[in-house]
Amino acid sequence: xxxxxxxxxxxxxxxxxxxxxxxxxxxxxxxxxxxxxxxxxxxxxxxxxxxxxxxxxxxxxxxxxxxxxxxxxxxxxxxxxxxxxxxxxxxxxxxxxxxxxxxxxxxxxxxxxxxxxxxxxxxxxxxxxxxxxxxxxxxxxxxxxxxxxxxxxxxxxxxxxxxxxxxxxxxxxxxxxxxxxxxxxxxxxxxxxxxxxxxxxxxxxxxxxxxxxxxxx
Amino acid sequence: xxxxxxxxxxxxxxxxxxxxxxxxxxxxxxxxxxxxxxxxxxxxxxxxxxxxxxxxxxxxxxxxxxxxxxxxxxxxxxxxxxxxxxxxxxxxxxxxxxxxxxxxxxxxxxxxxxxxxxxxxxxxxxxxxxxxxxxxxxxxxxxxxxxxxxxxxxxxxxxxxxxxxxxxxxxxxxxxxxxxxxxxxxxxxxxxxxxxxxxxxxxxx
Numbered sequence: 519x520x521x522x523x524x525x526x527x528x529x530x531x532x533x534x535x536x537x538x539x540x541x542x543x544x545x546x547x548x549x550x551x552x553x554x555x556x557x558x559x560x561x562x563x564x565x566x567x568x569x570x571x572x573x574x575x576x577x578x579x580x581x582x583x584x585x586x587x588x589x590x591x592x593x594x595x596x597x598x599x600x601x602x603x604x605x606x607x608x609x610x611x612x613x614x615x616x617x618x619x620x621x622x623x624x625x626x627x628x629x630x631x632x633x634x635x636x637x638x639x640x641x642x643x644x645x646x647x648x649x650x651x652x653x654x655x656x657x658x659x660x661x662x663x664x665x666x667x668x669x670x671x672x673x674x675x676x677x678x679x680x681x682x683x684x685x686x687x688x689x690x691x692x693x694x695x696x697x698x699x700x701x702x703x704x705x706x707x708x709x710x711x712x713x714x715x716x717x718x719x720x721x722x723x724x725x726x727x728x729x730x731x732x733x734x735x
Numbered sequence: 736x737x738x739x740x741x742x743x744x745x746x747x748x749x750x751x752x753x754x755x756x757x758x759x760x761x762x763x764x765x766x767x768x769x770x771x772x773x774x775x776x777x778x779x780x781x782x783x784x785x786x787x788x789x790x791x792x793x794x795x796x797x798x799x800x801x802x803x804x805x806x807x808x809x810x811x812x813x814x815x816x817x818x819x820x821x822x823x824x825x826x827x828x829x830x831x832x833x834x835x836x837x838x839x840x841x842x843x844x845x846x847x848x849x850x851x852x853x854x855x856x857x858x859x860x861x862x863x864x865x866x867x868x869x870x871x872x873x874x875x876x877x878x879x880x881x882x883x884x885x886x887x888x889x890x891x892x893x894x895x896x897x898x899x900x901x902x903x904x905x906x907x908x909x910x911x912x913x914x915x916x917x918x919x920x921x922x923x924x925x926x927x928x929x930x931x932x933x934x935x936x937x938x939x940x
Contacts, residue, residue: 521760522761522763524760526763530811535808536811539806539808542800542801542804546800547801550784550794550797550801553785553797554786591811592812594809595808595809602770603867607863609830611859614852617837617847619847619852684899721856722853723856724856724860725852
């Protein structure tokens with residue numbers, strides 16, 4: 519057995535992974551959140567002790583179910599990997615941003631509007647990383663939270679198929695889309711959308727993200 | 736005079752340095768821990784998630800505790816260590832490649848035009864995502880993998896065999912054609928109206 523396996527086994531044996539680490543994670547999160555939100559008032563002299571007791575109790579309850587701890591481990595490890603991928607992307611884009619020229623019509627209000635919309639879409643896509651991490655953690659096999667979570671998804675799919683709701687939902691979706699389209703057409707703005715500006719705005723979004731990050735204090 | 740045959744031979748056992756590092760848990764344990772801890776701590780410090788204000792020392796300690804817990808719990812999943820080992824060296828090559836491009840452009844003292852920088856952004860995202868997906872496949876699928884994939888294939892088969900998929904495609908195409916006809920006609924009418932309008936000239940006497 520090499521040294522790294524020895525450390526890993528030692529940590530597993532003494533509950534570092536299944537007791538200490540999850541306790542630290544949940545306790546600090548709960549205690550910090552309670553302090554920040556100030557649920558028990560600002561003038562309460564014993565509030566800090568109360569926060570600590572509540573956080574410790576909830577953390578121990580959480581530790582009672584080992585499968586939840588393993589689920590959390592898979593969840594946060596995949597999430598971290600996604601964060602690392604985003605970090606690498608932003609790092610290279612920051613390199614390119616220094617030696618490139620921004621879009622000429624950057625001050626144009628229409629372009630700024632498109633850029634804001636594209637930025638919102640990008641933030642939405644980045645937020646999906648949490649969902650992907652959850653799906654990964656659910657798909658890893660063990661007899662616990664993950665299997666029940668993926669059973670819920672499976673049950674929903676099967677119920678939709680067997681009750682015949684799936685085609686009905688799709689048709690209803692089409693009808694709603696058609697009605698929405700007709701309704702939107704009446705309120706259609708007079709000015710035309712500029713597809714080139716939309717594409718350029720989408721191209722500028724990664725650089726905008728980098729700018730936002732580097733400007734943060 | 737000493738000849739080469741007389742030089743005492745050093746009994747040098749060639750040991751791979753990487754093997755030595757991994758043997759002492761540096762690659763499997765220390766490096767991932769440091770990376771995860773520093774990144775998570777940095778993000779928490781930036782976002783002030785657990786801090787009341789920027790000078791809150793207790794909040795800072797809580798951030799550190801959370802990051803330690805996060806890092807230790809992440810390392811518990813040994814797949815993450817394999818993903819990192821596969822992804823980071825390749826992604827670093829990508830960084831080096833783009834840095835070389837930056838160096839070349841710095842020599843020529845020419846800035847990348849705006850249309851090309853957008854293209855570069857998409858290229859970077861594509862390359863890094865591709866490397867990440869490749870790294871994920873390193874761990875492979877276990878024998879007891881998720882039932883979601885067979886379920887999805889079952890759903891697709893159901894849609895194909897029951898004819899619903901064909902119906903949906905026909906509906907979609909009809910809908911698109913209708914949209915195109917209705918939308919296009921209106922634009923032409925608008926254009927004709929614009930052409931038909933004559934400027935009104937008001938002449939004052």
